[in-house]
Amino acid sequence: MTEELEKDYTMALFSRNRAGILNRITSVFSRIKLNIDSLNVSETENQGVYRYSVRVHTTEKLIRRITKQIEKQVDVLKAVFATDDLIVQQEVALYKIPSSVMIDDIQTEDIIRAHNAKILRIHREYTVIEKTGHKHETQALFDELQPYGILEFVRSGPISIGKLNY
């Protein structure tokens, strides 16, 4: 059999808020030793309904199978997947850098401006910068700040919304 092409897929899973439901969902992935690249859970516009945004890298055949196996779970309301061209995505990243470089080094200001990043907090010791965007955008800022010394860095998984209106 020919090897199928692997791609990034984003799944949107909807469930009621029940203890243990996340385990039921993740066991469908762990059963076949498929790594979840990112996972975000939040309440939707419908109270009591939670949306799980899951990113995985796999084949179309497997994503179809997994999606059905998740949707089959009694407490899951709906499970769907999409490729990147069909969704709008966003991520957020936080960077903690020493405040000294903000004070001493004029170039950090240019970097922050150029990347359209926000400063969230200035402390005597450190400054927290926020940047939203695609992964390559938050990564670009990371790469530019790195020479000045990044004390701490965190990036959310992408959250996504379908392009088609309904």
Place this chain on the structure above:
Amino acid sequence: MFRAENSTLKQIINNNWQQIDDEIVAEKSIKLLGAEAIIKCLIAEDVEIMFGYPGGAIMPTYDIIHQYQQQIKHILVRHEQGAAHAAQGYARASGKVGVCIATSGPGATNLITGIADAQIDSTPLVCITGQVHKDLLGTDAFQETDIIDISMPITKWNYKITEASEIPKVLARAFYIAKSGRPGPVLIDITKNAQIEFLDFTYKKCKQVNSYLAEPTPRLQAIKEAAAIINTAQKPLVVFGQGVILGKAEAEFKSFLEKSGIPAAATIMGISAIDNQHPNYVGMLGMHGNYAPNLLTNECDVLIAIGMRFDDRVTGTLDTYAKNAKVIHLEIDDSEVNKNVPVDVAVIGNVKHTLPQITKRINSNQHPDWFAKFAALGKQEFDTVIKHDLNPSKDEISMPEVINLVNELTDSQAIIVTDVGQHQMAACRYAQFKQSRSLITSGGLGTMGFCIPAAMGAKLGRPDRTVVGIVGDGGVQMNIQELGTIMQSEIDVKIIILNNEFLGMVRQWQELYFDKRYASTVMSNPNYQKLAEAYDIASVKVSQREQLKTALQSMFAHQGAYLLEVMVGQENNIFPMISPGTSVSDMRLK
């Protein structure tokens, strides 16, 4: 791509979203102890019998079981695995939900193999486990184990009850989920405090769960397409599974076959859905199934799969499976469609409803030339295998001749319960059935130790029928402790040990694929007659062919449980066989 599903989601949400929480509208509630509420729920669900074993965290509920023993029977097993398999046997013989009950910790974990078996073979079970007091959860308390997480991948649904007030609603839902749609096991873990607190009790059966669609509505278009394809087929083949039995669709299935004139072959789980003597029935599929249906799967031009899931033991390698055929799949569980075999038309729904829709759209037909091919290959199998299996030239008794005598002496009316291994394949190949729900075997999980407890459950589910357990000398020693249950509860099961002093199926593979290196497959067995005597169960051992029929006759004439040990040929193989990784059309006759 998110659009379609979001609109469906809206529908689901708008569709009485509040209903779930408002399901129980207290009319005339009564104050009850949680433990008593549990038993009241079981009675309300028409549970007549449950299988279980007491222990610390479930003791308050056992106290109530004792009080209600006139209304609901409790069978004390000897190991919780026995309770789970007994509940399975009960469910599969009777068509009702099987109930088992155990304590926390080891009691709960001992159920696991039975639950996994029920999950893969779609058997409706409600398993109730005690749990430590809710304040002790997560503290590694005595006999605390996280059975919810442990059982998650092998249950259709599970839930931990920590408040008495949850009991009626959750148990109502448990029964509904276990038996509706594609059935399966549900585990409800109930903390000790929930059993000893009071609640305002009122019970209402659950009729829907809005995040769960039990039976999808069939698409008319798919039905029409399926009928159109069937009408043009020259060499169609039906492969059917347990879906026919679970959907209680035996009559609809028979009508479909008789109108369409299509040959039909069963998976191991589908056997007994139709009389084996029916002219359309062409035998069993799979690794040790019949020659003709396996070979001709790769020749058929339309393959109609009915309530089956294309298990790898049925398909052999998928690379060559049914490549000449358009595939129509009638299935209640959408996640089974396109899982292993790509299909041309999927008819999603309960086959009880979809089959008549198709039947009325197809032409009455016959396929005499096609049937002749089955007959020709069937003759080859008969001449090479079956003839010798049933009339061995050697002195040693063969497994098939024992099964054949069971057919004769029970008029093929018995429920046959098997264990796992060579004897299982012999039983599935040679047992004859005239009514549905007559073969109870561990198909998907292949659980050794299944036979004795499942046979007990089957007999209690259908006391009117003869129940024959067919078991090997290996499998009988897993869960042999249940002979104690048979003794105490006086369960009239006839157990036949087909003893070849080997773990026969593994030995067969060692002979064929591991150069006869019999690694850990030689068995030294106990004296089964002494063992049976210790349990006050009648037992006889037979090693000569001339004693066999009389021994079986005495067994069937005996009132009460009976253990018949038959010494069979030690190194006999089960043929035909599809070697692992090969095609159904490469099935070997010897």
